[in-house]
Amino acid sequence: MRIAVQGCSHGELDKIYETILESEKETGKKVDLLLCCGDFQACRNEYDLKFVKIPKKFEAMGDFWRYYSGAATAPVLTIVIGGNHEASNHMWELYYGGWLAPNIYFLGSAGFVNVGGLRIGGISGIYKKFDYHKGHHEVPPLSSDDVVSIFHTRSLEVMRCKSIRQPVDIFMSHDWPIGVYDFGDRPSLIRAKPFFEDEIKNNDLGSPSNSEILEIIQPAYWFSGHLHVKFSAIIPHDDFGKATRFLALDKCLPRRKFLQILDIGQELQGAPPVLEYDPEWLAVLADTAKYYSPLNFDQRLPAWLEVTEERIEEVVTGFGPLQIPENFTVTVPVYKQYASEDKFITANPQSEIFCRKLGINNETIPENCTVVIPEEKDKLEIKLEEEEAEEIEKGGSDIPREEFLNPNQDFKAPEYRERGASDNRIAPNGASIVRRRLMDSLPLPVNSGPKPVKPLLPRRNLMAPLVKEEIKTERNLSGEVKTERNLSGEVKTERNLSGEVKTERNLSGESTEKMDTKEDPPEEEYDPSAPDIAPSALAAVSHDTMNVALGFVDEEFDVDAETDDALVAKFMSLKKRRDLLSESLVVNTSVLGEEEEGGRREKKKSRFDDDESDSDDG
Numbered sequence: 001m002r003i004a005v006q007g008c009s010h011g012e013l014d015k016i017y018e019t020i021l022e023s024e025k026e027t028g029k030k031v032d033l034l035l036c037c038g039d040f041q042a043c044r045n046e047y048d049l050k051f052v053k054i055p056k057k058f059e060a061m062g063d064f065w066r067y068y069s070g071a072a073t074a075p076v077l078t079i080v081i082g083g084n085h086e087a088s089n090h091m092w093e094l095y096y097g098g099w100l101a102p103n104i105y106f107l108g109s110a111g112f113v114n115v116g117g118l119r120i121g122g123i124s125g126i127y128k129k130f131d132y133h134k135g136h137h138e139v140p141p142l143s144s145d146d147v148v149s150i151f152h153t154r155s156l157e158v159m160r161c162k163s164i165r166q167p168v169d170i171f172m173s174h175d176w177p178i179g180v181y182d183f184g185d186r187p188s189l190i191r192a193k194p195f196f197e198d199e200i201k202n203n204d205l206g207s208p209s210n211s212e213i214l215e216i217i218q219p220a221y222w223f224s225g226h227l228h229v230k231f232s233a234i235i236p237h238d239d240f241g242k243a244t245r246f247l248a249l250d251k252c253l254p255r256r257k258f259l260q261i262l263d264i265g266q267e268l269q270g271a272p273p274v275l276e277y278d279p280e281w282l283a284v285l286a287d288t289a290k291y292y293s294p295l296n297f298d299q300r301l302p303a304w305l306e307v308t309e310e311r312i313e314e315v316v317t318g319f320g321p322l323q324i325p326e327n328f329t330v331t332v333p334v335y336k337q338y339a340s341e342d343k344f345i346t347a348n349p350q351s352e353i354f355c356r357k358l359g360i361n362n363e364t365i366p367e368n369c370t371v372v373i374p375e376e377k378d379k380l381e382i383k384l385e386e387e388e389a390e391e392i393e394k395g396g397s398d399i400p401r402e403e404f405l406n407p408n409q410d411f412k413a414p415e416y417r418e419r420g421a422s423d424n425r426i427a428p429n430g431a432s433i434v435r436r437r438l439m440d441s442l443p444l445p446v447n448s449g450p451k452p453v454k455p456l457l458p459r460r461n462l463m464a465p466l467v468k469e470e471i472k473t474e475r476n477l478s479g480e481v482k483t484e485r486n487l488s489g490e491v492k493t494e495r496n497l498s499g500e501v502k503t504e505r506n507l508s509g510e511s512t513e514k515m516d517t518k519e520d521p522p523e524e525e526y527d528p529s530a531p532d533i534a535p536s537a538l539a540a541v542s543h544d545t546m547n548v549a550l551g552f553v554d555e556e557f558d559v560d561a562e563t564d565d566a567l568v569a570k571f572m573s574l575k576k577r578r579d580l581l582s583e584s585l586v587v588n589t590s591v592l593g594e595e596e597e598g599g600r601r602e603k604k605k606s607r608f609d610d611d612e613s614d615s616d617d618g
Helices: 013-027 064-069 088-092 144-149 155-162 186-192 194-201 208-217 279-291 309-319 349-358 374-393 543-550 564-596
Strands: 002-006 033-036 077-080 098-101 104-106 110-115 118-123 170-173 221-224 231-236 243-248 259-263 275-277 471-475 481-485 491-495 501-505
Touching: 002 013, 013 033, 013 259, 064 098, 077 110, 098 349, 110 155, 110 279, 118 155, 118 208, 155 208, 155 279, 170 208, 186 194, 275 279, 279 309, 279 349, 309 349
Parallel strands: 002 033, 033 077, 077 104, 118 170, 170 221, 221 243
Antiparallel strands: 002 259, 098 104, 110 118, 110 275, 231 243, 471 481, 481 491, 491 501
């Protein structure tokens, strides 16, 4: 099979395909397959471009959006892995692999497929030690930190690749395996890239995790990009001649060595190559799904898993046909059809279909987003029509189905937000994204009729704020009792020592009742500086004596003006009055406590207590 290998694409698909077609004209041999080793930059619109980690001077839409929209078609089957300059929000939708555009297939975070009798695998991203053991905590819409960390290779994908035991023909990575420079023309590499010399001396150039994969699966060919230089090497694995042929290529620019065409495997007899899932990889995915973590914490995983032939057969039997379906769908508006203020949180139905067949959870669905499979749309519409008809018969108003299922409606997606903020709005996925509902138990959106209106409280002041019911009871030393209830009106009850009862109710008007047992005592002026004791209760006690008894005023005694006996008599008189006052205060305080409990006990009378007062709840 004739295979073209491309280093870093950086969105230059037109130039890459033109170079392949020019080669076919010169040699007369058709290229059957194109392999792209990362930095593919599959930007569908300007919003995707915001999630490409790349210097501003290099920002460009590229050519991919034309192939995504159908304006152009890839002339050769293309298999892609991810690098460190990708539209990560788009790539994340196809975490398990899928069609980026017609005839352009993405292997996912890691994956293996069979095409034309060759077994091809790959792993996306680059190695960073501080993110290697973490879970996939990045969830669209990506924050500025997530845009960087999402393309860092994780130990979960490395473990899955290291679990492969059957022979591998081709493996692709963006980052080089560390140490491969020791098996090629190292001086030429340093002359081409002098700044690599220190990293090579320290054995830091490349990915240690990719070296582990290389050592275990030992593919016949390994292709890489990333370092923007062409370099080849042969890595031996044993003394019997088994080796891996390594090739790294440059990025797509004039006078750069970015593309190489190789003959690998058997020649195809006219028919285009067929893309199929790899049985062993399906079994590995099924058995390692339990290790998937969405947390930003380190996790320790086994080095690899042993997958038996029986387990592979069991998974394939449940999965069904291995040929990869051509089920690409457009999920967002494309460049030049995209409104700059719109932003999208989408999921891809290809991932949902794959996970259902394999029997694992689809971890790519963002929060508040659900995938409806395009093939199930007709069934969904029929069921929706039936339920809407039932609701209309019950008296509910009709809600247009297009609100949920029209793929051509104008979308308004949520504003861009940092990670941690919440926004429940989503953009429909082509024909099929609706509010978050799992299809396995899909509660279809139907009209439930108008919401019932709660009756208002009678005669309540609608302008007043509705507050929690609060009851407040006060009693001062004159015997006044005041009760307030402020939920739907104020009820106020007062009873003073003269026997007057006054009730006010401002819910339906004001009413006042009075009951007199004797004439009202004359009102006395209220002194703010005096203690909280009714003046009428202290009529028999002089103001100065009261202050002395309570310690508010220091009264000076003139020893020369009065005899000792007179001084003692005066002091004893004051002491007696103070004790009498203290006794009355204690009695009134105890009466308060007993009446609040509802008790009616016999209380000690004093000349400050005319009668008992009952608490009125209004």
